[in-house]
Amino acid sequence: MNEIPDPADFGPLAGTVSYGIKRAYLRVIRDLEAALAPMGFTPPLLAALSIVAANPGIAPARLAAAMGHGRSRAAPLLDHLQAEGLLERLAGPDRRSIGLNATAAGRAALRRLKPVVAEHEARITAGLTEDEAGTLPILLDRLAPEGWVG
Numbered sequence: 658m659n660e661i662p663d664p665a666d667f668g669p670l671a672g673t674v675s676y677g678i679k680r681a682y683l684r685v686i687r688d689l690e691a692a693l694a695p696m697g698f699t700p701p702l703l704a705a706l707s708i709v710a711a712n713p714g715i716a717p718a719r720l721a722a723a724m725g726h727g728r729s730r731a732a733p734l735l736d737h738l739q740a741e742g743l744l745e746r747l748a749g750p751d752r753r754s755i756g757l758n759a760t761a762a763g764r765a766a767l768r769r770l771k772p773v774v775a776e777h778e779a780r781i782t783a784g785l786t787e788d789e790a791g792t793l794p795i796l797l798d799r800l801a802p803e804g805w806v807g
Contacts, residue, residue, distance in 0.1 A: 678800075685781050692777045696770060697741075701726075703770060705734045706763055709744050714756035717746075738763065 670676040689700050701724070708723050709715055715723075721731035735757065738744040743763035747756045759767070782790040 674800075688781055689774075689777050692773050693770070696766075696773065698766075698770065701734055702738060703774075705731065706738055706743055706759060706767060709738075709757045710759035710764055710767055713758050714747070716749075717755060717757060720757060 667676060686700060693699060693703060704724055705720060708720055712720075712723075717731060717735060718728055720735075721728045724731060735744065735746070739746060741762075742760055743766055745758050745760055747758060748754075749756050782793070785793065
C-alpha cells in the first residue's frame with residue numbers, strides 16, 4: 658500500500674487560489690463557529706443580524722440576496738432571530754411588503770459579539786504581518802466585490 662504524505666499532496670490543486678480559499682474558509686468558519694457557539698449564535702445568524710442592524714427596514718428578499726442565500730434559507734434564520742427577540746418584522750407602507758429591524762436586544766447582542774469577532778479575527782490572522790492582514794480583505798473583495806452574490 659502506498660504511503661500518503663503528511664500533509665497529503667494536493668496534486669493539481671496545490672498552490673491554486675480556489676483550493677487555498679476553500680481550505681482557508683474551512684479553518685476560518687470552524688473557528689468562528691466555535692467562538693459564537695457559547696453565545697448561541699452561528700455565522701449565518703450573526704450575518705443576518707449584522708446586515709439587518711446596518712440596514713434598517715431591509716426587505717427579507719434583499720437580506721437573503723446580500724447573504725447569498727435564497728429566501729427559503731433565510732426564513733428560518735429570521736424566524737430564530739425574531740423568536741429570540743433580536744429582530745422584528747414590520748409591515749411596509751403598502752402593507753404587503755415587510756421590513757426587518759434589529760431590536761434593542763439585537764443591537765445589544767451585536768455589541769456583546771463584537772469582541773468575540775475581533776478575537777476570532779486576531780486568531781485567524783495571527784500568522785500574517787500587519788500589512789498582509791490589511792491587504793487580505795482588499796484582495797478578497799477583488800475576487801468577490803461588495804454586492805456580488807453567486
